[in-house]
Every structure is written in C-alpha cells, then in structure tokens.
Amino acid sequence: MRPTTGLLAVVLPLLAAGCSYSGEWLFPEPDPRVPGVQELGTLEPATVSTYEEIQEAVHYGELAPTGTADIGGATFTFEGTGGAVCIWVDPETVYWSQSVAASNPQPRFSYPDNVRDDGDIDIRAGLSVYYNGSPGVTLGDFQVRYQDELGNSIPVEFNQCVITSEQYPAGGAHSGRAAPEYCTLNNTQLGTSYTVILELFSAPYDDNRLGYGLLLTHGNCENLRNLNPTETDECLILGESIRGDNDHDYREEPFIAQGFTEVEDVSWEGSSTIEGLFCAAYSSAQEGLLEYCLAEEEEIPIRSDCDEPDIRCFCGDIADTPSPGSR
C-alpha cells in the first residue's frame, strides 16, 4: 500500500466521524432535577414598603446548564399593572476584586474571593407578544426586524429592561459576576402579558448549580434601593447561596423557598454572614471581611478541601494570588 493511500484510509473515517460530532463533552452535565430552561409560571408583583417585606417577597430557586451549547436560564410572565414594575435578581454569592496594590492597598479586600462559588444572571424583559422563545424548552429574545425607508432590514431588540452604564448609555449593560441585576419597566400596560428572561450567563464552577433570589415588585427599583438599610445592592436579597445537594425537584415546583425565613433552611451556612460582611466592607472601611477570611483559612487550612461537596468556602486561596504590586 502506498503511503498516501494509507493516510487517506486513516483520515477519511475520522472526517466522517466528525460529521456526527456534538462536542457535548465540553459542556457540564445537565442536572435532571434542575432543567436547563425553566418556566417559572406567572408571578404577581409584590407590594413592599419595608426591608422586612422585601425579604419575605423574594422567590428563591436554582438554575443549571443545559448540557449543550444552548443558552440556559428561566422565564416567567406577569401582567402589566398600568404602572412601574421592578425586576431584581441576585445570583449567588458575592464577588470582590482582591486588592493587590503595592501602595495604599485596601486591607478589607486584601484576601481573595472564592470565584468558584459565583455565577451570573442577565435579565431581559418585554411584551410577551414579541418573545420568540419556547417557555421551558428554549430561551429566546424580543428581536423583530425593522425595515428602514431604503428597504434595508435592521434587527431591533424590543427588550424593555434597559440597564445603562458609561459604556452603554443607551442600554445593553449587565451587572457582573454574582452582582445583583435589576431594571424597572415603566408604565406597563394594564393586563398585558410581559415575559422576563433570566439568562444563565455563567454557573458556579464548584457544583454547576446557581442559586438566586428573585424579586418582582410594584414600583421603581429605586424604591427598593431606598428601603435597603445596608445601602449596598448586594444585601437587598440575602441567602441565595442554596446548597446544591438538596432534593428539590424544579420540574415540579419552580421555587425552593419563598422569603428569607424559608431559604435559611436550604442556604449554605454562613452565606448570609459573608454577604453582610461584604456589604459592610463595601460601604465603609470595616475589615470584618478580611477577618472572616482569615478565620476560614484557619478552619479549612487545606484549601483543596473547599471542593468537597459538603464544604463551602467563601474566600479564595491566598497562596494562589498575585504578589502586591503585580500587574
């Protein structure tokens, strides 16, 4: 046999096999009790006037990957109230950048965060009539085609959840890892159905299940912020770090808990504490967060133990961080 023929004999079957290649091994396994695309049903906006009422109005659940390249997450609907409606979601847990400045470092953030327990959820919302996904099957968007006067087609996203930033002054911004994300839908049409998408942008590396707290309330999100005594958005919703080893089946019931009192039973121990310390450190120069991390290191000196299923570390590995002044 000539060498070229031999090479072809090896390459051709490989190429043919490539046609049926799915690449699924690249994606995390789906969790049978946490569907990759969830339909949470129709929610009623809550009326809240105190911080305590906010705490009890939170819906708690979990999201998990689809196991394929398809984007995962959840959707729910609500009926327009004729006024403003706030959508607020807080994915687990907290995230901070470690302070590694050579001069004038921030001691309260000098210990690293555990980046393996955090995830990210992006919100989009709009009139259900524009939503092109299949609830519970695939996530979609609110995109329609607009034809300009020259007949050219322009995709327009009818997403009414407008989040702005310096980089995106016209909207299109999102909060980052573990940070709460929220938006107000002003002047919703009375009785008209709205769809909200909670897109799972990233799941925690440690268990591939992202706990979250969700608020749907009457009025502007600024009202909620004003009612928050901690002055830090992260602490409006507490306890969203839900233990992934619970036996809740999200196919039957979309939420695992209603209100902070209920979620405490299924949250990771200490998760609300770390949120509180983070918020205190964020809004003042308090060093409680650093002290917590030092204590945690003392309690769990072998940091690889943090990957054990029944152990949760909220702080990272100080040995695996840049030296001060590193660039």
Add this chain to the structure above:
Amino acid sequence: MRRSLSLALLAPLALSACGFNEGLIIEDMKIRILVPREAATRVMPNGEEVTDVRLIGPVYFGFYADVRDDIFGYGHPSIGPVFNNQVGGDAYPYGGSSLGDIRYPCLEFLVCKVVSGRYVDFDEMVEWFGEYYEDPIVDSRDNEVTTGEYIRQTCFERMRVTGDDEIRLTVYEDRNEDGKLDHLDLDFVENADGDFEAEAMVWQQEFVEGFQLWGWMDSPGQVTGRFNTCNSAEGFLDQEYDNNFRGGRPHRDLLNFPSRYIRNTDWVASEGKEFQNWDDEVVLVLDHEVNQ
C-alpha cells in the same frame, strides 16, 4: 518534481484570490459642509457682535435612510420604532463622522469648551474666553492663564508630547500650502459669500444607493462656551499633581440619537443630501437654526 508541480498549480490560484471582488462598495467618501454666516455670528457676553469660526462647534454628520421635518419640527433622520419611553427612536445611521473633535484640552477650565480645528494657536483660546466670554481661563490653582504658551506647555507635560501636531487642538499643518500656519488652515474657511466651508472625509464607508447625508452643529453655550454633546465624565484622566478631572469626549450615541443632544441655537441641515453614487459631490448645508 511533484512538489514543484503542486506549487505551479497553487500559486496562480492563490494570486487570483487577490483579485476577488466581494461586491461591496466601501470607499473613503469626501463631502463638503457649509455653515451659514449667521451660525458663526453672535452677540458675545462682552456685548460685542462677532462673526468668528470659533463659534462653529463640532459638526456631526451621518448617512441615513431618510430625513424628514415632521418628527421634531426640524430636519432629522427618520427614526425606528419607539417601543419604550426610556429609549427614544434610533435613527440607525449607515455610518458617519464629525468635523472638529472634542479632545483633552489640558486644563480643567477648558473641558468640553474646546474643539479642534477652530483655533490657530493657544493664544486665541486665551483671547476667546478672556475677552469675548469675559471668563478668563484659570489653571488648577485658580490663577488666571494669560498666555497661550502656558496651555501649550501644560499639554506637553501632561501628554508627554513635544509638538502641536500631537496635541491636535490648534493649526499644525499647512493645509492650503501657502507656507503659513494661519486661519486659512482651520477646518472651516470663510468663502466669497461670507459663509464658512469645510471639507471632510468619511473613511471606509459602505455605500448604499439612495442614502442621505445629514448633520448638525453643536453651538457653544451662550454663557460658558460649553458644548452639550461633550461628556465631561469620560475622556483622558488627568490625575497629575493636584488635578483630578476627565478631559471630556463626545457622547457615544450622537449619530444614533441626535435629537437627545440638539438644543436651541444649534444648526441642523433642513434636508438630507441623497447619494446616487459614492463619489457624488455633495454639500451638506446646515441651514436651519433650532429654536423651539
């Protein structure tokens, strides 16, 4: 021999790919902009009526599907659907540019008040604000700046540069090739009719037959000379010595949402100029003063 034969076959194929025509018309499009004399004429805070190129603010222009005057009461590109009261209609430009850039002006006092291509030298800035606005330029310690050279040297120091061509706020190239750097080398030059004309380029613009050129001029504020298309929260960060300010830069959505920024005393083109070919000779005339 076999390798040489393969190369002989492959080389012409590879070369022929260089001549592949994608069918896209992407060109550097040259346009002319005309600003009427009235737009560069104003009674200044010192009471004096002046006609001066320094009253011509940044001019923003773009290519749009259509221009109409029944949306905002002045010529404005058609806008897409307004589906949310938090977001106005997007004009969906095909592209565009500006003539006169808002840049870091080296002194906090001058942030959002200075546009490139309007000053022959830095002395003209000192004169403009001190004499006509009766609001002398001050440095970071509130000391009055009396010479343009002070601003120039501040720029050199802050920006770590050594020439006006790197600061790019004043005249630095002999555009008319008369051997002098003067007002004839600014962006806008007075024509025989007393109006002001400029030439501008839109680099690497995809041409769409029938699209229309439209634009507007952001006039300087009456009292301070500030431009409202400038975002003072962005731009070059100056934190040297006792400074702590941003140098300013244009807002990012000026061509998509012009109506957000157009104010009274700004000048707009009342109609769009349609292109049938990419090299059509088109003059954008900013002929309408917004006054609502």
